[in-house]
Structures are given as C-alpha cells and as structure tokens.
Amino acid sequence: MGNSNSSSVDxxxxxxxxxxxxxxxxxxxxxxxSLASNSQSNDQYVSYPVFQEYFGLSGSLGERMFDMVTQRRKDDKMTYEDLVIAKATYEKGTDDEIAEFIYQTLDVNGNGVLSRSDLESFLVVILKSVFSTESSDAESSDYKKMVDALLNAATFSKSDDGSEKGMSFEDFRSWCSLVPTIRKFLGSLLMPPSTVRPGYQVPHLLYEDSVSSDRLLLKKEYAWHIGGALPHHELVEWKLLYHSSVHGQSFNTFLGHTSNTGMSASVLIIKDTEGYVYGGYASQPWERYSDFYGDMKSFLFQLNPKAAIYRPTGANTNIQWCATNFTSENIPNGIGFGGKINHFGLFISASFDQGQTFECTTFGSPSLSKTSRIQPEVIECWGIVQASNEQDTKHNAMKGTVLERFKEDRNMLKLVGMAGNSND
Incomplete structure (x- = not known):
C-alpha cells in the first residue's frame, strides 16, 4: 500500500x-x-503555522488550503512535492481543474455540496483578509451587509422538503462569474499577500472634504466588488465627480461634472426609493449620441441587497446610452446601459427622477431593482483615475520569480527566514 501511494505521488x-x-x-x-528551515524540520517539510504566516491565510480558509495542498494527509507537513503539485493544479491547470480545486477547498464536509454557512464563514475571512483591520462596529455592519449581498447572488439547491441543501459545483461556477473579485481572491491563495495580489485590490476613494463619507453610496466593500471586473490599472484611485445630493439632481449638472475630466471611464451608482443599490461601469465618457455606443468593457452591477456583476454577452452592441436635447420619442434623453430603446437594462431619464431597469440580453442581467420602473433617490458618478506608467512598471516588476516578487517586503521575508536568500 505504501509503495502504491508513493508511486502515485511520484x-x-x-x-x-x-x-x-x-x-x-x-x-x-x-x-x-526557506519555509522548511523556518519550520525547524531539517528542511524536510513546511509546518502549518509557517505556511499560514507566509501566505497570509487565517482561520478556516488557511486550514482548508493547507489540507488541500498536503493532499488531506492530516500530518501537518507540506513537502516540496506537495507544493509543486498544488501549484501546478491550482495555478497552471484548466479552468475546470482550478474551479474544482477551489470548490473542494471550500467544501468542508467533503460531500460535494457547499453549504451556505460554510460559504458565509469563508466570505467573512476573505473580507477581513482584504481589509485587514480590527473592525469597528460600523465596519462589521458593512462587512455583514456585503457578505449577505454576495450570498444573495448564489444559488443553493433545495431538498424535497424545501430546506436548503447547499451549492453544487455547477452553481458555484455560475456564482463565481457573478462575483469575479471573490474568484480572483480564491484563485490567488498560494501567493503571499501584496497590494497587487488578485482579489486584494481596493481603489482609494477620493472626494472633497466637504462631502461626508456617510452620504456616499460607494463603500470600500462595494468598490472592491466592482473592481473585480476591472484591470489592475483601474483600481488605484476613483474620484467622486457627481453626487446628486451635493451637486443637485440635474442631468445638465451631471454632464457638466463628468465631462472634460481627463477620465474616460466611470462608475455610475444609483440608490432608488426601494432601497436597492446598483449601477454600471462605463468605459467611455458620457457624451451626446443619438444611438448606443461604447465597448465590451462596460458592465452592469448590483450592490444591495444582492451583489453581482453582469458583463456583455455579445448578444448585441447596445452598450452605453447618453442622449440630451433630442426631440424625437425614438431618442429618449437620459443615460443608460444595454437592452433597447425604451426597454433598457438600466436607464435614468433626463429629469433624473425616474428611470427603468429591465431584464437585458446585452449583459445577461435581470431587472436590477425590485420593479422595472425606478425612482432614483441618490445618483453618484466616480471617475476612474488611470494608473501612471510608473505604477504599471512597478506592477509588472512584481510578476518576477517567487522570491523577487516579494523581496520589497522585508518584514515578511524576515518573518519566514527568507531575507538572507533574496538579492538586494
């Protein structure tokens, strides 16, 4: 039996x-x-505490990942062979292999069904890891709302008696497509924490001192969620361009504040009178057109009570809409995304006090609110500040070898006994 297992591992x-x-x-x-040396194992294996510290994985998520990497031997020892096999499957495998690895990592009971409580506990760990803070009561409340919103985007199968069974692998894959920032995070667990680790990037939100953060729709958790569908160079800084309760609920004022900013891409967020929060990412500036425009980088999203992202399906090119001062009923004045005229995926009329959100083939999205006819209560628009060439260069430099990528973080390297092995 021992020889058979050894042969299989080899x-x-x-x-x-x-x-x-x-x-x-x-x-x-x-x-x-380096890690084995710090594990005091005579360079034979890496212990769980050292693994956890280096990869920045705490709680149940760290335990499950270590269990998967060590092929569930339960011996608290990660060998070099374990590391190579896990890295090959988890980082170099097919999409199906990687998704299966992640799903099994989260499947605590190993029964092929991911329970809601298991997923909830992992989401809490993820949020704490990303925002790495001893949460205040207010922050804990925001995290709880975000966890609930992410769970509301998931599908859990039902038993014959109507009770909730759990999430199947197929449903898990579908959920990951709606929450790309979670998928990025779960796909980068064998990378040491850094500011450019996928799933960890949170844009810095810039707004005037006169604007109270309590008035903002865009919380840092929401920005993190939306950012999962964006490239790294659009996740550095987002600047508040327009807020209806600050600048006035006016279409012309909106266009005035979002034009000629030097920022082509923006995030539009709406809270309606039903309390739903949603919006869209526009890759092109808000400019006057008599027809749809834009490109396939744009997408729609929900933030509360459900958090999900809907990217273009390719069904059509009716991406972005911005019409003003037209008199034809066939060219409705206002801003929007997707669908077709008078049946948009999301649309705010030029009066800025009403709009619509219908099921939309452009983005494969449902109605984003409780009803298809909406009344905006607050409208925000954030400009995406593109990263400088210097920042891009720094990010690319972080893509080197395992040791080179993280040698800037001397404290972490010293912690795991690696500082002496990296080149200055």
Missing amino acids: HRFISASRAFTQKKLDDLKSLFV
Missing part, C-alpha cells in the same frame, strides 16, 4: 513539474527550503 509530481520551467522549479525549491 507520478503526479513528475506530471506537475512539466507545467514549470526549470527556473520556476528552482524558485519553488528555494521558497520551500
């Missing part, structure tokens, strides 16, 4: 090694030796 290791260049394997070996 076969998997040989196969996994082919996913990497020799340089990458050397990097992984150096990483393993």
Whole structure:
C-alpha cells in the first residue's frame, strides 16, 4: 500500500513539474527550503503555522488550503512535492481543474455540496483578509451587509422538503462569474499577500472634504466588488465627480461634472426609493449620441441587497446610452446601459427622477431593482483615475520569480527566514 501511494505521488509530481520551467522549479525549491528551515524540520517539510504566516491565510480558509495542498494527509507537513503539485493544479491547470480545486477547498464536509454557512464563514475571512483591520462596529455592519449581498447572488439547491441543501459545483461556477473579485481572491491563495495580489485590490476613494463619507453610496466593500471586473490599472484611485445630493439632481449638472475630466471611464451608482443599490461601469465618457455606443468593457452591477456583476454577452452592441436635447420619442434623453430603446437594462431619464431597469440580453442581467420602473433617490458618478506608467512598471516588476516578487517586503521575508536568500 505504501509503495502504491508513493508511486502515485511520484507520478503526479513528475506530471506537475512539466507545467514549470526549470527556473520556476528552482524558485519553488528555494521558497520551500526557506519555509522548511523556518519550520525547524531539517528542511524536510513546511509546518502549518509557517505556511499560514507566509501566505497570509487565517482561520478556516488557511486550514482548508493547507489540507488541500498536503493532499488531506492530516500530518501537518507540506513537502516540496506537495507544493509543486498544488501549484501546478491550482495555478497552471484548466479552468475546470482550478474551479474544482477551489470548490473542494471550500467544501468542508467533503460531500460535494457547499453549504451556505460554510460559504458565509469563508466570505467573512476573505473580507477581513482584504481589509485587514480590527473592525469597528460600523465596519462589521458593512462587512455583514456585503457578505449577505454576495450570498444573495448564489444559488443553493433545495431538498424535497424545501430546506436548503447547499451549492453544487455547477452553481458555484455560475456564482463565481457573478462575483469575479471573490474568484480572483480564491484563485490567488498560494501567493503571499501584496497590494497587487488578485482579489486584494481596493481603489482609494477620493472626494472633497466637504462631502461626508456617510452620504456616499460607494463603500470600500462595494468598490472592491466592482473592481473585480476591472484591470489592475483601474483600481488605484476613483474620484467622486457627481453626487446628486451635493451637486443637485440635474442631468445638465451631471454632464457638466463628468465631462472634460481627463477620465474616460466611470462608475455610475444609483440608490432608488426601494432601497436597492446598483449601477454600471462605463468605459467611455458620457457624451451626446443619438444611438448606443461604447465597448465590451462596460458592465452592469448590483450592490444591495444582492451583489453581482453582469458583463456583455455579445448578444448585441447596445452598450452605453447618453442622449440630451433630442426631440424625437425614438431618442429618449437620459443615460443608460444595454437592452433597447425604451426597454433598457438600466436607464435614468433626463429629469433624473425616474428611470427603468429591465431584464437585458446585452449583459445577461435581470431587472436590477425590485420593479422595472425606478425612482432614483441618490445618483453618484466616480471617475476612474488611470494608473501612471510608473505604477504599471512597478506592477509588472512584481510578476518576477517567487522570491523577487516579494523581496520589497522585508518584514515578511524576515518573518519566514527568507531575507538572507533574496538579492538586494
């Protein structure tokens, strides 16, 4: 039996090694030796505490990931072979293999069904990891709302008696497509924490001192969620361009504040009188057109009571709408996204006091609110500040070897005994 298991591991290791260049394997070996040394294991294995500290994984998420990486042996020992096999499957595998690895990591009971309570506990860990703070009561409340909103986007199967069973693998994959920032986070667990680690990036929100943060619709948790569908260079700073209760609920004022800003992309957020919060990411400026315009980078999203993102399906190119001072009924004045004229995925009329949100094939989205006819209570627009070339260069530089990517963080390297192995 022992020889059979050893042969199986050897076969998997040989196969996994082919996913990497020799340089990458050397990097992984150096990483393993450094971590094993700090584990006081005579360079034979990495202990869970050292694994947890280096990869920044706490609580149940760290325990489950370590269990998966060590192939569920329950011996508290990660070997070099374990590391290579896990990295090959988790980072170099097919989409199906990676999704299956993540799903099994979250499936605490190992019964092929992910329960709502399990998913909820992992989401709490993720939020605490991303925002890395000893939460105040207010922040804890925001986190709870965000967790509930993310769960509301998930589908859980029912038993014959109507009770909730859990989330199947197929439903998990569908949910991941709606919450890309969660998928990015769960897909980067074997990278040490850093400001450019996928799923960790939260845009810095810029707004005037005279604007109270309590009045803002865009919370940092919402920005993190929306940012999951954006490239890294659009996740540095977002600047408040327009707020209806600050600048006045006026279409012309909106256009005045969002034009000629030097920022082409923006995030439009609406809270309606039903209490629903939703909006859209516009990749192009809000400019006067008599027809749909824009590109496939734009998307719609929900924030509360459900958090989900809906990207273009390719069904049509009716992406973005901005019409003003037209007199034809076939060219409704206002701003919007998707669908078709008078049946938009999201639309706010030029009066800025009414609009609509219908099920939309452009983005594969449902009605974003409780009803298809909406009355905006608050409207916000945030401009996306593009990262500078210097920031892009820094991000690209972080894509080097395992050791090179993180040698700037001297404290972390010293913590795991690696500082002496990195080059200055």
